[in-house]
Amino acid sequence: MFFLKELPSQQMVEGYAKRFSVKDPTAVQGALTMMRDTSLLLRELEGYFSKHGTSQLRFLVMIVIDREPQRDSLLASEIAERIDVSRPVMTRTLKSMVEDELIAMETNSSDGRAKCVALTKSGENFLQEILPGYFKAISNFMKELNK
Amino acid sequence: MFFLKELPSQQMVEGYAKRFSVKDPTAVQGALTMMRDTSLLLRELEGYFSKHGTSQLRFLVMIVIDREPQRDSLLASEIAERIDVSRPVMTRTLKSMVEDELIAMETNSSDGRAKCVALTKSGENFLQEILPGYFKAISNFMKELNK
DNA sequence: ACAATATAGTTATCATGGTAACTATGTTAA
């Protein structure tokens, strides 16, 4: 993700808001700030993931399986839905994660179309390995932000 | 951009924070919320831009040129730097924007390597056309968010 | 029962982000 490093000034946004009869310039300024901050945070996190040979998408896949109460697997479509990513991207990502033995997939016994996706033991271990650094990275970023 | 639609619960984040000795679980929760909200807002904005045959990147290019005080053009590298995007992506994007006559480029008179990028009249008009809807979209999104 | 429809996943293809390596131009220092 990318965004403006320097946001428009408050006066500028207020000027636009007046011209376009937008009622809440402060909310707009907040949204722009949010997008910029997220863009910077995502750059940090991408760097962290990449250093560990993974990606935000792979990480989220592992997280949503791991955090599921009562079940130890999810359908591919459920994962895609929870992460808000298209199914073709999910297909490709899951395939590569199976190759790397982070997850295991098998056809659902009660629906021949669906695939159950579970974490392997090494997938679980890997997730536990990278989680602390993920939280630390976010925590550090937020600390810098509020300076 | 994509992200978890359902964030981990506060208890869950606090549990992680404790295990990984992260001091400020609230800040982490805030960061996750920020990423989710931004991801949803970006989806809205992408839809808006796409409806108008443009993209967030093209929009930001026009914005940073338009808002520049004193000057009516910027170097390609200045634009890339301000939007935090790589130079090869800038090259490609500017090329297509020249084809669509939104911008004009010419070699800088004082540095044969550099290219000056200016908005054309129709680029300026187009920017003014889409700006109100952009602000409205952000404003509406933020209104929904604070419900 | 079975035709029509819906759903899960995949394939093909495109769009758009990135890095590495290159060319051309400019700057600096021996």
Next chain:
DNA sequence: TTAACATAGTTACCATGATAACTATATTGT
């Protein structure tokens, strides 16, 4: 002056997001 280095932009290539169209399976309504 000119060799070494720095900088602007481009090219080549890869990674990863999307949509459309497809296959296979399941469900629904007559």
